[in-house]
Amino acid sequence: MRALVQRVATASVVVDDEVVGQIEHGYLVLVCAMQGDTEAVADWLAQKVVKLRVLKDGDGRMNRSVLDVGGSALIVSQFTLAAETRGNRPGFSRAALPEQGRLLYERFAETMSNLGVPVVTGIFGADMKVSLVNDGPVTIWLDTDT
Template sequence: MRALIQRVSEAAVRVDGAVVGQCGPGLLVLVCAMQGDTPALADKLAAKVAKLRIFRDDAGRMNRSVRDVGASALVISQFTLAADTRTGNRPGFSHAAAPDDARALYERFAEQLGALVPVQTGQFGADMKVSLINDGPVTIWLDTDDWA
């Protein structure tokens, strides 16, 4: 699985003009399931996101997690994180998980993260409009394939 994590002051996602998910200070997590990903990987990624120390401590160092600071997360599915840009100019997405598998893994990730911190979500498969104020800016890329 892949995740792009942004520390935010606030974030929201709209579908057809209506807010379907939002968070105040915390994390915006864009998530993509890849072919071959498993529920165990979704669980491992959720645990990693919850423990990732990217919030400032009293000394101003990134030393606290979203759990430590009592913040929340907005989790949004984004299959374009599977983009293969090695050849040509048009990204390919053939390595993304099939839609039914991707939905199940996305929901599993959100559920597991939600057991650790407050979570709101986007709408899987919808045309979403995401707004955010990146805090820092802090943006972190996680790919479970890198953890082997």
């Protein structure tokens, strides 16, 4: 699985002109399930994101997790994180098939929630408009293959 974690002051996702998810302080997490990923992989990645210490402590240093600061997570599925870009037109054959991708995306979000993070999500497979104010900016790429 792949995740792009962005530390945000605020983030929201809109589908068909309706806000379906919105958070204030915390993480916008773009998630992509890859071929061969399992529930155990989704659980591991969710735990990694929850424990990630990229939020500011009292001295302004990146030293706190989303749990430490009482932050939230907006989780959005994004199969394009699987892009293969050898040529000029990206290919996405390494992404999990939609049914498996949905299950792993939902498992990832559920695991983060079960670990104590308030979670809101986009709508899997929908055409979404994502807005954010990146705080820092801080953007972290996580890949379970590395």
